[in-house]
Amino acid sequence: MKWLQNSCRQLLGLTLFLVLGHIIGYGQSYNSVHRKAILVDTHNDCLSGQVLEGRDISRLLSIGHSDYVRWKRGGVDIQFFSVFTGETPRKKEGFYQDALQEIDSLHRIILRHPDKFDFATGYKQARKKVHRNKIVAMIGVEGGHMIESDLSKLDSLIAKGMSYLTLTWNNSHDWATSAMDESGAGKSLSAKGLTDFGKQVMKRMNEAGVIVDLSHVGEKTFYDALEVTTKPVLLTHSSVWSLCPVFRNAKDQQIQALAKNGGVICINFYPAFISKTFVEAKKYWEGHGKDSILAALQQLPEYRDEAGLLSKQVNSLVQQELSKSLPGIKEVVDHIDYVVKLVGVDHVGIGADYDGMGFVPKGLEDVSTYPQLTAALKRQGYSNQSLKKILGGNVLRVLKANRF
């Protein structure tokens, strides 16, 4: 009888083991991994648009891509807020004042909602402040023109908590040239790359632990910067040229050089950076396609252009046509996969560019949708450890190497 009791006990043990194994396995489904991972997004443009227009991102909004409620639904832990001003400053006082205005607006949000947002600069601070209920806000300044070629203004932005500086936006400036201009899609240049002053800027950034962001910069500037930097760098919101050859994306050789530096490319979700099909559709519908819609509407007597109604109608039809060619989650996964196959899983992250995109991929409509990306990556066969790296671990490593 004793052998029977022992067998029963063993059987019970085995069943318990299997049931527990199943529960643990289930717990490790994409949602569980997603919530356990520290999700870092390295680029969001809601400050320069929505916040300056007076939108309150601390509550659920029906417009735009980002707000506190949707960040939390999306499982976002650390959000880099882009401080941005274009080629022409908003204020007559200039680019630097524009940057200060946006930084102040972020600090005001945090002061008003200390239960929802917290501010961090270095790795240790960010890591410590990651909290179930809060979004850790960090600052990325998008465009070297905002320091107005003045090292004291660079120092002042560092003192105000800048965690990364994108050496250029689309506009080249005194000390660095952009991808748009270097590729011939923008202004013609007399010289390309980083100047000696640009190298001084980078030296100061490295010393202060400010991450060098090479999204938007031209190839010459990219390689010049990699030669100078003593720390790992980021491409905070760029995708893969080989899959979608547009000037804002990184070529294989650049991604390999970035990996050698220990850096990370954070994939941009913008449909025109991730899908060749969408790029072609956009080119057509914003050119000949638009003209043909306009010509057809003008034939109809009821369509008289009163107060710009006709052009509004045309634009809305163009948008409708374009939305038929939108890429989805699969294309974002393809870009991540491509980088992983090229240089390994330690050099890719997420820099979606929400609130900076005129179109969004299907299934990734706003910041609440990140769990769907994790689900798709999991289906693709990524291990939990790899997912944690992609979702934020790799960027945290770069942050740590720059400023502990």
Ligand SMILES: [Zn+2]
């Ligand atoms: Zn950008």
